[in-house]
Each structure stands twice: as C-alpha cells, then as structure tokens.
Amino acid sequence: MAEQISKQLPTRGVELGAGSPFHPRLGDLALDLAEGGQIGVVVALPGDNARSYHLRLPGGGGDWRARADGSTLRPVAVPVTHVTPQRRDVMYDARAQQGALPVTVHHEDGGTSESVLVLTPAQVELLHHQLGQLIERREQARTYRPGTGRP
Numbered sequence: 382m383a384e385q386i387s388k389q390l391p392t393r394g395v396e397l398g399a400g401s402p403f404h405p406r407l408g409d410l411a412l413d414l415a416e417g418g419q420i421g422v423v424v425a426l427p428g429d430n431a432r433s434y435h436l437r438l439p440g441g442g443g444d445w446r447a448r449a450d451g452s453t454l455r456p457v458a459v460p461v462t463h464v465t466p467q468r469r470d471v472m473y474d475a476r477a478q479q480g481a482l483p484v485t486v487h488h489e490d491g492g493t494s495e496s497v498l499v500l501t502p503a504q505v506e507l508l509h510h511q512l513g514q515l516i517e518r519r520e521q522a523r524t525y526r527p528g529t530g531r532p
Contacts, residue, residue, distance in 0.1 A: 402451035411436060415453040416445060459488040463494050467495070 405411045405423045412420050415435060421436030427449035434454065437444040440459070447453055467483040482498040500508065 390469075403454045403456050404451045405434070405454060405456070410439065411447070412455045412457050413445070413447050413453055414455065415447065419445075420457055422443070449501055459490045459492065462487050462489055464498070506512040 390413050407423055407426055407473050409423050410420055411423055411434070412418055419436075420439065420510040421444070422439050423434055424437045424444070425435035427433055433449045434451070435444060435446055464484050467485055469483045471483070472481040473479070478501070480500045480502075482500065484496050484498050486494045486496050488494070492509065
C-alpha cells in the first residue's frame, strides 16, 4: 500500500493526469495538483453544504477549495520509521527465484501497514551473513563483563 501512495506523489512540473481520484476524509492531509502540489488538511467535504473539498494549510493559514470529484487531490505519504518482520512463514517463488519475507511497516503517525520484503538469492545470502554477525555480536554483548576488560 505504501508503494502505491509513493507512486502517486507528483514530482515538480507534473501536469494533471488521468488516474484514480483520491477521496480524502475529514482531517486527512491531501496534496492538490491544481495548487502546484500544495499540501493541506481537509477541513470540509463535498456534500449538502459544500460543492468542493475545503483545504487549509497545516497549522492554519491560507485555505482553498478543490474539485469535489477528487481528481486534483493525491494522498500524502506518512514517513516510515522502521520495518519489522512478521511471525509468518517466508515464501519462495522458484520460477522468479525470489524469496518474500512478510513485514510490518511502522509509520511516523503510529499507524502500520503490512508489506513484503522481496529478496533475490544474493540478497538472501547477504541477509543471512548480516544476521549471523548480529547474532554473534549479541552473544558477545551478553557475555561481556564491564570493568574486567574481557568477555
């Protein structure tokens, strides 16, 4: 899911294009392509009282309206803080020669999403080596006695 969000974020100079409209909820951050990529908080939704989205700069300040069909709006990706493996079996696709490790992606806002870390055989071997080093260092740290200068 996070990958889909990042692909939707425009780069400078991107024109309005066809795509699935984004229909944000009240309080969501939205990027408005019609406003040059300006990011705003959705403070009003199209409905009985309004014919468009009403957005305001985060923290207050200027506000503007965006089309009710959501065609100019895009989601704002929440930064990732870290990724942790899930307690689920890994998968291996022999035809693609790739392994897949289920992971949980942790976001800055406290939310999480599930994803898969896809690994080539070379990456699996590298990860195996790195995890071996990590286990070894953990063991050394467990047996180290401070003040003695020796393990």
